[in-house]
Amino acid sequence: MSIEQVLSREPLPSPQPHAERVLVLGAGMAGLAAARQLARWGYRVTLLEARDHVGGRVCTDRSLGVPVDLGANWIHGTQGNPIAALAQRLGVRYRPTRLANGQFYDFDGRPLDGAEVRALRRDLDVLLSLEPQLDARPERDRALADAVDWLSLSPSLTDERWRQRNWVRSTLATFLGASVTELSRGYFNEDDEFPGPNALLSHGYDAIARGLAVGLTVRFNCVARRIVWRDREVCIETETASFSADRAVVTLPLGVLQAGGPAFEPPLPSRKQQAIRRLGMGVLDKVVLRFPFCFWSPEADFLGYLSSQAGDSPLLLSLQPHVGVPILVAFLGGPEARHRECCADRQLVALVMRELRCMFARTVPDPTRVAIARWASDPFALGSYSFVRVGASGQDYTALSAPAGERLFFAGEATHRQYPATVHGAFLSGLRAAEELAGATQGR
Numbered sequence: 001m002s003i004e005q006v007l008s009r010e011p012l013p014s015p016q017p018h019a020e021r022v023l024v025l026g027a028g029m030a031g032l033a034a035a036r037q038l039a040r041w042g043y044r045v046t047l048l049e050a051r052d053h054v055g056g057r058v059c060t061d062r063s064l065g066v067p068v069d070l071g072a073n074w075i076h077g078t079q080g081n082p083i084a085a086l087a088q089r090l091g092v093r094y095r096p097t098r099l100a101n102g103q104f105y106d107f108d109g110r111p112l113d114g115a116e117v118r119a120l121r122r123d124l125d126v127l128l129s130l131e132p133q134l135d136a137r138p139e140r141d142r143a144l145a146d147a148v149d150w151l152s153l154s155p156s157l158t159d160e161r162w163r164q165r166n167w168v169r170s171t172l173a174t175f176l177g178a179s180v181t182e183l184s185r186g187y188f189n190e191d192d193e194f195p196g197p198n199a200l201l202s203h204g205y206d207a208i209a210r211g212l213a214v215g216l217t218v219r220f221n222c223v224a225r226r227i228v229w230r231d232r233e234v235c236i237e238t239e240t241a242s243f244s245a246d247r248a249v250v251t252l253p254l255g256v257l258q259a260g261g262p263a264f265e266p267p268l269p270s271r272k273q274q275a276i277r278r279l280g281m282g283v284l285d286k287v288v289l290r291f292p293f294c295f296w297s298p299e300a301d302f303l304g305y306l307s308s309q310a311g312d313s314p315l316l317l318s319l320q321p322h323v324g325v326p327i328l329v330a331f332l333g334g335p336e337a338r339h340r341e342c343c344a345d346r347q348l349v350a351l352v353m354r355e356l357r358c359m360f361a362r363t364v365p366d367p368t369r370v371a372i373a374r375w376a377s378d379p380f381a382l383g384s385y386s387f388v389r390v391g392a393s394g395q396d397y398t399a400l401s402a403p404a405g406e407r408l409f410f411a412g413e414a415t416h417r418q419y420p421a422t423v424h425g426a427f428l429s430g431l432r433a434a435e436e437l438a439g440a441t442q443g444r
Helices: 029-040 083-092 116-127 159-176 206-213 255-259 270-278 334-341 345-363 394-401 423-441
Strands: 021-025 045-049 095-099 104-105 196-199 222-229 232-238 242-245 247-252 262-267 280-282 285-291 304-305 313-320 329-333 369-373 385-387 408-410
Touching: 021 029, 021 232, 021 242, 029 045, 029 206, 029 247, 029 423, 045 242, 083 206, 083 423, 104 116, 104 385, 116 159, 159 329, 159 334, 222 247, 232 247, 232 304, 247 423, 255 270, 270 394, 285 304, 285 334, 285 345, 304 345, 329 334, 345 369, 394 423, 408 423
Parallel strands: 021 045, 021 247, 104 304, 222 262, 247 408
Antiparallel strands: 095 196, 222 232, 232 242, 280 385, 285 329, 285 369, 304 313, 313 329
8 A cells, every 4th residue: 555545635434344343552653554554444443542642652742832852853764765755745844954964072162173073974884884794693693892893992092082982882872772782783783774864854743643643543541451362352451441353453662562561361472572572672862952042053953072971962953943943952872861761850951051061161051941751761662762682683573573373463663674763664564564464354
């Protein structure tokens, strides 16, 4: 089914009189895609969502006066990307961002020159372009930090070189949600990418989720506690009610599955359980600050900071060129972000303000409004997106995506081997799960 058919302006058809009943657990991008596909085919579909809104890890905050995405931020590669097509169909504007369009500063506020910035980006690009070692056996896999010698933060480094390597390591943790000591050298970058620039959505990412939800039946505040799947029926028990159907699509985040909720009866196949244990759930948190005026270059997409200590935010995204408001989004990724989620808001704000005042001295005013995302502490996510941990492989994504019999199907970014950890991967996995369910219904 094409994107045009999924988002057809025609109302969704009424279910056929004897159509199968389908429950879709989770109204994030994967669940919305699966539900819309199945509803278009005439199935009787009900979405069960733990939150009070659709979108899942697509989460747009408007408390700062403009839409700010606290979860998914970018369309990753706009050429051929289904999310870009959805945005165009829904009339949602997007604008490209480029790391090259940024201001970079050393720990003491000295602006980096062009050659220094290009060297940083070159080191980062070298890491991101490493060829995956697909023939590596999991038991022989190594952490990226152990396999790439120049990533070491050796005490013998000069202070300057230490800061440069620390920035590369921290920025990679921002991109992938995990540290170089957690990432599998063999498989961390096995996934594919769409060409074209990364782009921000001016009206917020939730405009896409809300567009997909139009016409669908969604039951909110439904926290699943048990999923009973048998030969003829699936029953999902929530805190307040039970729902039964002929089949179900489960789109729960990997972090929730790793935490053991909900319980599956009978248990999931052992290969799927092993995949859940082996894959990693990364963290990318955000500290969003609105200021009374723009004290940085209003055209810059990013501010980069070479800290003299590990765990600081290496990058800040400027929303000034995108929404015309002086807002900076500081990124905290990997284990350091997870550990800092217990910090009070004022402590996290102070961390970012310390960096900004190192970069711009005393010209930095106090922020007027603040928003903070803590994804590892979110009970309905328990992390931001998946990654391939040491000892895991891309095959674990495939195992996690496999149906359990002919009644239980799975979708979500952690079930898409080609495009994991992305919104488009989640969306495409939902379409795939719908195809698999329809095939089981028709005996294919």
